[in-house]
Amino acid sequence: MKYTLLATSLILLTSCSTPTDAGKTSSTYPEPLGEVVYLGDSITAGYIAGGWTQQTLESSYSVLLAKRFYGDDGVGTDAQAKFRIPMMATPGIFVPAVLNGMTQVGTYANGTPVRMPQITPPGAYNQVALMPQNAGLSAPYHLLAVPGYKMIDIVERQSIFNRLGDVNPLFNFTLRDKGTALAQAKRLNPDTVFLWAGNNEALGSATSGGTVAPFPVESSADVPGFRSLLGTVLSELASPDRRIVLMNVPDVTAIPAVNTVGFIAADGRRKLILDLDGDTVWSDTLTFYGKRADGSVRAVVQGEYVLLNYLLTNRAASGHGLSASAPLENNEWLDAAEIASIQTAIGQYNQVLQQAISAYPNVMLIDMNAFFSTIAEEGYRFPGGTVTYTSAFPEGGLFSLDGVHPTERGHRVIANKILSELNTRLSLNLPLYNDSPARNVYFARTPFTTTIID
Numbered sequence: 001m002k003y004t005l006l007a008t009s010l011i012l013l014t015s016c017s018t019p020t021d022a023g024k025t026s027s028t029y030p031e032p033l034g035e036v037v038y039l040g041d042s043i044t045a046g047y048i049a050g051g052w053t054q055q056t057l058e059s060s061y062s063v064l065l066a067k068r069f070y071g072d073d074g075v076g077t078d079a080q081a082k083f084r085i086p087m088m089a090t091p092g093i094f095v096p097a098v099l100n101g102m103t104q105v106g107t108y109a110n111g112t113p114v115r116m117p118q119i120t121p122p123g124a125y126n127q128v129a130l131m132p133q134n135a136g137l138s139a140p141y142h143l144l145a146v147p148g149y150k151m152i153d154i155v156e157r158q159s160i161f162n163r164l165g166d167v168n169p170l171f172n173f174t175l176r177d178k179g180t181a182l183a184q185a186k187r188l189n190p191d192t193v194f195l196w197a198g199n200n201e202a203l204g205s206a207t208s209g210g211t212v213a214p215f216p217v218e219s220s221a222d223v224p225g226f227r228s229l230l231g232t233v234l235s236e237l238a239s240p241d242r243r244i245v246l247m248n249v250p251d252v253t254a255i256p257a258v259n260t261v262g263f264i265a266a267d268g269r270r271k272l273i274l275d276l277d278g279d280t281v282w283s284d285t286l287t288f289y290g291k292r293a294d295g296s297v298r299a300v301v302q303g304e305y306v307l308l309n310y311l312l313t314n315r316a317a318s319g320h321g322l323s324a325s326a327p328l329e330n331n332e333w334l335d336a337a338e339i340a341s342i343q344t345a346i347g348q349y350n351q352v353l354q355q356a357i358s359a360y361p362n363v364m365l366i367d368m369n370a371f372f373s374t375i376a377e378e379g380y381r382f383p384g385g386t387v388t389y390t391s392a393f394p395e396g397g398l399f400s401l402d403g404v405h406p407t408e409r410g411h412r413v414i415a416n417k418i419l420s421e422l423n424t425r426l427s428l429n430l431p432l433y434n435d436s437p438a439r440n441v442y443f444a445r446t447p448f449t450t451t452i453i454d
Contacts, residue, residue: 029082032428033069033243034191035142036083038062039154039181039233041200042147042405043414045174049400049407050122051096052147052170054088059408062143062194064415068430077134085143086132086174093130093170095123097401099394119312119401130173140184146174150215151197151229154181164223186236193237194418196247196368198349201226202342203252203404209307209331210338211293214345217352227352234360244363245418248350250372253305253339256393257403261306288321290328292335297327305334308393308403366421368414380413382435389413409435 029035038044045052046060057063058075066075066083077087098120146153148168156162157171158180178184185193201215219225224232238244253259288300300306306321310332315321321328334342350369357363372391379388380398389410390396393403398410406414412433419430 029191030070032426033422035188036066036069036192036194037142037185037188037190038145038194038196039185040145040194040196041149042145043199044145044194044196045143045147046411047147048405048411049096049098050402051092051094052088053092053095054090056092056096056408057085057088057143059411060143060145061406061411061414061418062145064411064433065194065418066142068415068419079137079139083142084137084139086141087134088173089126089129089131089133091123091126091129093126093173095126097122099401122402125169127169130169132173132176135176140178140188141174142188142190144174144181144185146171146181148200149181149197150200151226151233152215152224154195154197155224155229155232156180182233182236190242192243192245194245194247195233197230198226198249198346198353199252201349202249202346205338205342205345206252206255206258206334207307207404209329210334210341211331214342217345217348226349230352230356234356234363238360238363240362242362244360245422246353246356246363246365247368247418248353248365249346250369251343251346253334253342254372254376254391255404256391256396256399257308258305258334260308260393260403261311288328288333289324289326290321290333290335291330293330297324299324300328300333301336303336304339307332307334364421364425366418368417371417375413382412382416383432385435387435 040062042052044060044062046057046063048056048059063075063083063085070082074082075085076083077085100118100120146168147170149157149171152164153162153168153171157168158175158177160167160169160171162168175181175184179187204212205214216223216225217227219228234244288306289297290300290304290306291297306328310316310321310328315332318326320326321332346369353365357365375398376391379390379396381388387397389398391398393399394401398406398413400407400410412435416432419432422428423430
């Protein structure tokens with residue numbers, strides 16, 4: 001879901017414009033969903049805790065769903081697999097971050113210690129792994145999701161650059177110079193397409209502190225808008241004998257990367273949280289100050305957020321952001337107007353997605369926005385489980401250490417939501433995932449310890 005990227009104006013490969021999959025039979029791809037393709041961004045691709053490895057890829061909700069459709073043996077990296085995925089070289093393109101515990105970095109005015117999470121950051125970019133080990137497969141992968149992708153990338157990108165000049169070196173790991181993600185999906189002539197896009201269109205604005213505007217909903221002379229791009233995807237893929245499953249856009253201002261630090265109490269006094277060590281430490285003595293786009297400085301007020309990177313990089317230890325003379329940079333916080341702008345854009349993206357289901361009878365929409373909002377308020381408990389997981393960072397169990405992407409367990413939650421929707425709407429009986437044996441080295445639950453395998 002994170003990163004900004006896009007491609008120079010390009011032409012779809014004509015060799016990929018005609019659906020071809022002569023080897024597909026009803027026995028090879030059994031009902032009810034038949035052959036399935038996924039288009040999307042980093043969540044669909046299995047990017048976790050700032051890392052992308054074969055383990056995280058195979059932990060993605062998309063692979064979990066495919067295993068329910070075809071069985072564990074139906075997912076693989078060879079030509080015979082019903083659901084083909086890339087094979088990444090060890091140790092991966094990025095090794096995920098790891099939580100090592102909490103360290104005291106100071107003391108509040110009342111003597112309470114201020115502790116910060118000690119996190120080994122994601123590993124450096126491993127360019128060697130950018131060529132998948134099964135790159136020689138002639139057919140496209142069924143998992144056509146790329147970290148950083150927006151809808152414009154799904155439609156247009158065939159280069160490290162997109163028409164807006166955004167750079168994405170990860171695209172060719174999945175696409176292998178075989179055409180755009182859209183063209184390759186069409187080439188497979190699938191029975192079902194899952195599409196989750198629109199997240200990065202809003203996320204880039206949130207994680208930049210509002211210094212980047214949300215992607216436009218409507219087209220301009222230079223750039224096609226979200227509405228037009230979705231229309232292109234559906235006009236290319238929607239047909240009477242193909243089901244399209246869309247997921248809409250969650251509120252990216254409600255994720256830990258945005259709302260972990262800030263005013264979250266309701267008593268009007270003790271509102272600043274800087275400590276994540278299980279028992280939350282509230283402060284009524286500290287105030288954040290932030291620089292605005294025009295260079296002015298003011299206090300951060302209730303309903304505004306300091307971005308998570310401030311906490312992870314321990315900027316508070318030097319007093320940065322805690323006085324008007326050393327304010328937060330404009331890209332380190334979100335003011336109320338910026339938050340409203342992002343939320344307005346999300347509402348517009350979701351309205352466009354909602355309108356699509358009336359225009360195309362075989363398109364169904366899963367409301368991930370409402371689902372994530374419910375989790376934020378109530379948490380999530382697996383069927384038959386006793387533990388309630390939440391979106392709190394990092395102890396809640398559902399968001400990984402980058403504050404944006406789900407943990408392995410979080411991907412099971414997403415898979416369960418989609419499975420439940422398919423079961424209800426299509427009268428299926430696909431089994432949900434339980435809590436175990438989800439193993440996750442990318443987060444810990446309270447109390448923090450040096451043992452980080454949950």
